């Protein structure tokens with residue numbers, strides 16, 4: 001079987017696999033592996049520890065030299081609790097838009113890349129094109145870590161990477177990094193009539209959360225700033241809190257979660273040090289005077305480096321030459337571009353079809369016009385990769 005499939009045909013197949021991050025993606029990966037095998041392209045699979053999920057890596061063209069990596073994730077966010085007008089796992093066309101979970105984020109891009117495989121191969125590539133499709137991006141860029149480890153073990157590493165997350169085909173040179181934390185506040189229990197003798201974990205959590213909020217206000221007021229981001233500074237926010245059992249018991253435990261989304265040239269460490277100083281100086285002395293075991297414990301839930309590509313880097317001008325647009329931008333959402341650039345050391349930009357506004361929402365869609373733009377980008381890429389000097 002070596003049928004030519006259009007990007008839309010491929011998208012219909014990819015969307016039909018429910019690859020919500022909690023599920024296995026192996027059926028989808030198997031489909032891509034077979035599809036590539038029909039063109040005599042071998043795929044390498046890099047599984048997770050359970051064997052239920054896999055990254056796929058493949059090289060089109062000469063394998064002995066660094067090439068251009070096209071990267072996308074195969075997982076999607078859940079549709080749970082969302083009201084959809086159509087079946088989210090079936091591509092439905094309406095008003096020049098294709099609806100379905102993942103059409104925009106980002107099975108659309110993966111489909112367009114796959115649809116161009118025959119063209120890439122027929123061109124006689126001088127510069128190879130690497131395909132890198134990951135799992136578990138939506139739950140903190142987890143799968144790509146194993147893929148990067150596999151790439152780092154190769155004799156030949158990609159010379160540049162384009163991550164096709166939805167940017168409406170604009171070239172994105174930077175995005176923020178993110179670290180999310182779980183905090184457990186340990187207090188000591190007592191009847192509430194004896195409150196002053198116990199350590200109220202909920203109240204100490206509240207004091208720390210207010211301090212975090214004060215820090216967030218200061219950063220908003222004083223920076224540091226980078227005006228190319230829509231939110232031009234680092235942000236800190238507390239998202240969940242849980243503590244206490246009944247009103248007449250002083251609560252001994254409280255858990256909350258917060259995240260630091262930092263400008264790519266910053267690190268979350270500076271802010272965590274500030275948080276720890278506040279605890280050491282203002283909160284724990286009082287807590288420990290009442291109970292030696294009382295205090296704060298932090299664990300990192302997930303951590304993702306930012307993307308920070310120099311506007312003068314050749315990957316930026318290369319991507320611009322393929323889009324035909326001369327400007328670049330920065331975005332606040334995280335992608336696998338950060339890990340590719342900062343962990344793997346591969347010059348990377350983000351550039352893909354569709355708008356992030358439609359991602360993760362009910363009635364997610366990609367406009368046909370965006371598919372056309374991305375296809376033109378791939379045609380130019382094919383042209384450029386078959387020239388010896390590229």
Ligand SMILES: [Zn+2]
Nearest residue numbers: 073105106165
């Ligand atoms: Zn995505």
